Amino acid sequence: MATGKLLAVWLVNKSGGLIYHRALREDAPTLDANACLRLASVWHSLHAISRKVAPVTGCAGIESLECDTFDLYCFQAETGMKIFVTMTKGSADASGTLRRTHRAYCDYALKNPFYEVEMPVRCELFDVAIADIARSVNERG
């Protein structure tokens, strides 16, 4: 089976606001800015609902969503910041990619003194780091 390719990376702050979105392949759907904001906030709510309705305690929310045409993998840090990626079918998990994205966010957004926490990430170095991650994921296998 072919390995999944990274389609897009999304970062959502703890209040459900989209702070970063980037499509990484040509076959990623083109969405306008409003659609992105809306989808991010829908995912934020779904994620929160999944924690509430979970029959077990200590549920961390939806980690992956498998669809016919793509897979979505999500990671939420204890700070409430969420990272999720959409991938083409065929990957078993994306924890490595999510972890690397989280690390890149710490390094190139949070450590940038001019980045304002909870606000949209507009840091070139972060863009570069995301592009690197996408390249390494999409060129393997």
Added chain:
Amino acid sequence: MPAAASRTALGAACWTATEKVNAELFALTHGAFVRQILRDHEDDVECANAALERVGRAMGARMVEEFLSRTNASGGACATFEEAMEMTTRVGLKMFLNVDAKTRDWSEERDECVIEMESNPLAEFVELPGKYGDLSYCNALCGAIRGALETVRVRTTCAFESDPLRGEGERFAIRVKLLELVPEEYPFDD
């Protein structure tokens, strides 16, 4: 206590994996920074203490994300204040400052403790002159601890219990008191 030992090991591992900066550069930068804050507040020591706390808090709020990403602590969030303090003390201080520390003097309700630091790289070369006798030179550290905990919904107060620079005790010790474990906010009403 195996939990403590594994946390110490995790702290050491994180410290080893982190990129380092020269300790003197760090200590001297902090010194210059404190001097500038004093100057900005026209030698008003109380104001300077508050300003240091504020700056530390802003740093802590950002640093906690790195702490989480490096420790991969996403799976097991701290359930109690006690766990959170152990993680802060044994992992956090070690990974960012290479300080060995432990908690002591736990209150009976387990909502208050003292973090005792074996060393303090910030205060390496410092002697406080008389007119700055009340300066809490490392107050940014208290702020950082408070800011970091606050970001993961643990509201605390944080202050130096003993500060050798002010002639109190042999070691730096920080008293942390839990105010509230803030429940998570949901984007909808129940």
